[in-house]
Every structure is written in C-alpha cells, then in structure tokens.
Amino acid sequence: SERSNVRVAVRVRPMNQREKAKQSSCVISMNENKTILQSNAAVSPGKVQKGPTEFIFDHCFWSTDDSDPDNYAGQEEVFRTLGEGIIENTYQGYNVCIFAYGQTGSGKTYSMMGTDDEPGLIPRFCSALLNKESKGTVTVELSYMEIYNEKVRDLLKLKKSKTELSVREHNILGPYVEGLSQHAVSTWEDIKLLLVAGNKCRTTAATKMNEESSRSHAIFTLTITQIFHNQESGTSKELNSKFNLVDLAGSERASKSGAQGKRLVESGNINKSLTFLGRVISSLAEEKNRRQSYVSYRESVLTWLLKNSLGGNSKTVMLATISPADDNYGETHSTLVYAERARKIVNEATVNEDTKF
Template identity: 50%
Template sequence: MSLRLSSSTGYDTPTTSPAKPRASTSIANVSQNEACKQNNSTKKNMIRNSANIKVIVRNRPLLPRERENGSICLIEMNSQTQSTIIKCPTDSGSSTRDATRRHAEPKEFFFDNSLNSTNINDKDHASQESVYNHVGKEFLDHNLEGYHTCIFAYGQTGSGKSYTMMGTDSDPGIIPRSCADLFERVEQLASKNVSCTVRVSYFEVYNEQVRDLLSKDPRKLKVRESPMDGPYVENLSEYTVKNFADVKKYLFQGNRTRATATTNMNDTSSRSHAVFTVVIKQIIFDEAFEAIEEKLARLRFVDLAGSERANSTGATGVRLREGSNINKSLTTLGRVISALAEAPKNPQRKELVPYRDSVLTWLLKDSLGGNSKTAMVACISPTDYDETLSTLRYADQAKKIQTVATVNQDFVSASQKDEVVVEMQERINALESSLMQSSNIKKDLEKQQLEFEKIKAAIRFYEERAQSEETKRKSIQAQNEAITRHNKMLKDHLLFRRSLQIDITKNKAKVEALSSI
C-alpha cells in the first residue's frame, strides 16, 4: 500500500473512521444455572473502569522552510517528569501575533507523556514505534479486554497529526501498527479457543456533513442516535477484514477519497475530520465453566483537521469556507472539553455539554464522555508560539476529563440457551411468513432479511458448537472404553499369574516331599 504524504518530512497525511457499535449478544453453556449467575455477577462487578483521558503531546521536527527562515525551537520536554515547556520567542525567527508576549515567562505543562521528535539523534527521540508503544499497544490491550477505545489527534494544521496517526509505508503510524498488531494477536488467540471477527469502516466529516470514504455513492449520510449505542452514522458501509492486507486496502481507498488541499501552512492539508473504526468481536469458549462468552469492542481512530487562521493559511473561497467549518467544529470540541473538564469540580451542577452543536462532537459523544477509554495525541509545532500554546491548553483541559468504560460482554445459561434456540426458530418461521406477506415492501424486506440472517447465523453457531461437543464426547467415550478394555486385560493377566504362581508353589512342595522320601 502506498499512502500520500504532504511534505518531505513525512508530516501530515490523511487517515481514520467509525462504525455503529452493535449490541453485544453472547451465549453461555453452564451445567448449573446458579454457578453461571454467580459467575456473571462477579464479572459484571469488575468490568466498569473509570479513568481520565490519557494525553500525549508530540513535538514534530522543524520543517525545511522553518530552517530556511531561521526559526528556533520553542519547546523543551523532559522524559523523566513528562513536562512540556514552551518559551516565548525572543526574535523574529519564530511566530507570535503579539510582540509583548516575547517577554513572558516560559509556561510548563505536565502530561501522561511528552514525546519529542525534534532531533532524531537525541536519546529521547520519539519515533513512530515509540509513540505506538506509549498509546496504541495499551489501547489494543483494552480492546481485547472488551473495552471501547478512541485515540484522536489534535493540533494546528501541519503539526504532524496525520503522520502520527497514519505514517508512511516505511514508517507507519498508530493506525497501521495497531491493525498489524491486532491480527498478530488474533492468530495467537485462535489457539486458545477464541474466535475473532474484525470489521472496519471509514468516514469523514467535511463541511459539517458525513461522507463514507469506502463507498462510491457520493450521498451525504445522516447521524442518528440510539439509546443503546449512542450516536452513529446511518447506512455507513462496513467491511469484514481477514488480515492486515485487507485493512491496508481499505485505508488506501479511504485516504485517496479524503478531502485535502494545499494551504500556506501545509501542501496537503486535511480539510476534513476522518474517523477510522475497527470493531473486534471475540467468541471465547471457557472449558472450565463449559461456557461461551462474547466480547464486542470498538477501536476508533480520529484524525482531526488542523486548527488554523485564515491569515496564516492564505485561504479564500472554498478553502475559506472549509476552514470556517473546521474551526467551528474544533471550537465546539473545545467547549465540550471545557464542560467535561469542569464537571468533576461541580458534581451537583448538571451543565449541558454542547455535543450536538457540531457533527464531530455529536459523533464523539461516547468517546469523550461515555463508555470508552480515550487518548488525545496533541501534536504541536516547535516554532509557532500562539498555536502551540493554544494546543497545550486544550490538552491540559482534556486530561481532566473522566470517562467510565465498561467491558462489553454477556453470558446466557445452558437452559436459557435451549429456550433461545426455540425462540429463534419460532422467530425464523414468523419472519419467513412475514417476508412472504411483505414481498412488495422493499425496505421492510431488507430489514427483515438482515435479522433473518443474523438468527440463522446464531443457530448455525449453536449447531456447530453442539456438533463439536458431541464429537468431543464420543472421542472421550471411545477413550474410556479402550481404557476399560485394557484394565480388564490387565486384571485377567494378574489373576492368571497368581493362579500360575500357586500351582508352581504346590508342585514345588510335592517335589520336595518326594525328594525327602
């Protein structure tokens, strides 16, 4: 797969997308109902996890044009304390809108990780692999535990967001590394009675409208909200992927479709917010409990368009309108972050969080303030004082936000399983009858057919599991019968030896008696 890059430094390229999370359904097969209920109760008490949004700040290298202009790096990072210090520029080599700020004191911030990518020869240089190890690997662990996760990149245009998230063929970013790592783990899980299904989707929010990056249909999609799953994109295409090569194919297709344009700040500036979503479904057979458990987790990657100012980018016409919509959604995101950050200070005050003020924040509602473990990768420019300070302040607010993630899993007892199978069969019969009666209503037919296929798949799953268990039972029974036959032969052999020994003893006594005469 070849991905487009925006500059010779490798910074800023297109990325990301989400899919509607589906309700988790799973099946358990336990010999005793009470044991199953106790097991479920114990697990459900352990699956809620409250944590603050993880914030990682990454400082990119100087660009060629910045070196030519004599710009200096205003950022200092300490990998031990995870501090980020921004110094005011003292000469014209670095940009600030207000000359009076050049005499201000340096400002220090502390984050979960401060990653400096400015100098490749520095011992603390943050490579693409290092960034992935700090956030991507940990969040993939959470996904396989059954948690929803979200990693979003924020920063001004040209600060390295798309490079951090997508990277290049030779130096991939968080998204491809996460997906490659995922399929390596899927192979390992296959040997542990775990079956995995992976689906992907990719969309962008462009001028406050949602576009499917994996569909040839140019129609704009609508955002809906369900009580169970929260906001989702209606009719978003979703594809099952069997390996990392499949993922790369869809990433390349989406990146090629994503809206980009040239501005003064970036040769291939992303003009949309892109969201790439991976849904991981695990079916786990627990031999200890003879139970089946299902986990469903969503891994969401968000590459936000860059914050920008019209006088900096030189935007006019269409580009200016794009920038206006980008700034609107990012401003709303800032208000949402501020509202969520202030919430713990006033728990009794129910402040309205303005999720619906932009399409982006509405779609990120669950990730920012709901059932998700979330990380913000704040990408900063080493030379732009004002924009970098603004990004650092956003990041400082974001780290105060707390989300409550829940493991998405479920169990059903053995007796309930049989009832479910009967109920499903009845529903299949009812659906077949309904399908015949409503053959002239295309939309209803499509919905019912989808449900019909889901139920048939569930029944096939039950039947295949039952067949597998029957094969195991017969194999064990055959082994037991063979052992029984072997034991009987041993017993008969021992009896024969004892009888023979007795006869030998008697004959020996007779011989001795005859010898003494």
C-alpha cells in the same frame, strides 16, 4: 466499570525546510512529563511578556532531532508508549479512541499513518490487534468516514449508497452513522487496501476544494467482535468493542473561531465540529459538568459521534502534535492549552458484553 482520565501525549516534530531556511528558533523543550514553552519575548517583542510556561502531560515525545537517535522518539517508541495496555483493553471489550490534534503541518498524519518506511500508529495498532490471540471466535470489521462541513461521508462507500449519511443514536450502543459500510478484514494488507482507497476519496475532493483535507476529520473504526461458546451450558457470550482512530482537522480553525468564546458565525461554519470539540473539552474539564447530561454533544457531528470517547464509555488517548518553531508560537500555545484541558476529562469505560441463550 472503570474510571480513567483521557491520556494525553504531546509530540514535537523536526523543523521543516521553511523553518530551517528562516533560521527559526526552537521554543519547545521537554523534561520527562513536562513540556516547556519558552517565553514569547523573542517572538512578540512589545507585547505583554510571559515567562516560560510549563505543561504537564502523560507523555512527552521529543521527535525534533532525528540525527540524534538517543534523544529522538521514533514511531516505534510512540506506539509502544501509547499502545501499552490498549490492545488488551480492546480484547476485554472496552472501546478505545485515539485522536490526533494539532495545527496543519504539525505531524498528525505522520504520527497516525506514517510512511512506508516509518509506519505510524494506524498500521501498528492494526497489526497488533489482528495478531492478538483470543479464546473466542473473532471477527474484525472496518469503516472509514470523513466529516467535512458537518456532513458525514463514507470514504469506502458501496456504489449504491447515499453520499451524505446521518448520525443516529442507539439507547445502549450510543451514536452511530446510519448506512456506513462495514468491511470484513483479516490482515493488515486488507486494511491497507481499504485505507488507500478511502484516502483517495479524500484527496480527490481536496483538489476540488481549497485545503479541504486539512479541514476534514477522518474517523477510522475497527469493530472487534468476539464470540465465546460454552459447550457445557450451551450459552454463548459476545464481546464487542470499537477501536477509533481519529485524524482531526487542523486545529488552527478552532483557535481562530469559536473555541475562545467568539461567535460561531465568524468561522463561517467551516469547522463547527472542531469548535464544539473545544467546547465539549472545556466543559468536561470543569468538575460540575462531568455528568454527561450537561454537555451538549449533539451540537456538532464530531462531538456527537465521539460522545462515548469524550467522557463516555471509552479508553481515550489524545496525541497533540506541535511545531518546535518560534513562528508557530501562538498555535503551539493554544494546542498545549487544549491538550492540558483534555487531560482532566474522566472516562467511565464499561465492557460491552452480551449474553445470549
């Protein structure tokens, strides 16, 4: 097995219309792998003043001024940087997990899904995965689910399946969702059709319930199976890996509830999962807790399902997205603190290999 830290990247988006109209000032600067948050003096006069705070990450993406292409990290650059080695890892049989974290409106969906003209990480990773050559026979299956209010919903559910699914744990393969539909795919077009259908499922629900989409987590998983036959010995070897792309609910829910130690009840259970994600991240960041037995993954659906991606059998990348504007100072600060903590998590990834006779 191979040990590696969670790789953490931060991306700062352009000012939006509202921020421009308010003539917000930019409180973020980046210098190689450092992200610097300006002093809060201008933002909260009268409060205890902090000087500029520096955070170190694996990658910092400056995507604030797209009129200056030389100093703008576009979708292709983000993909190339984060994707380096990841496609190979998947084909070597490792699990991979990429998750996007940040307040609502900070650019999670833009970075993950992107637009038709500027496709994001999901379409780019999918195409790269499907185009990769392998010596084995490859099958790729897709599942797409949503976690909302501690309930798992299949976004691609077959007509007769249950609406609410349960999480179970296999003693070797780890946690999984029972009855989650799997869809064989072979091209990006196949995947896109399923994603569009799945996203519609999310949006329909969102109009019924206020702000639901920013409170739900979407987990998109590709399961890649490679079978290698050995003609001489008559044996075959199977390599299995999961590629998870997670669009987390807006992080403002976490910072306003339990993540800072207040009682969970206060969040009205709105987003228990995100609260516990914060706790799991914090407790994994402390050396003495690194042995997984001390971390209570099962407290929430999200952390349970991501168990193997957080300090488990996985190569994990976290993309934290932030706004550059002074009026988001507080949320930006807490996102950066979270992200810096996540960097301390050590994953132990092993190849999922099975020899059959």
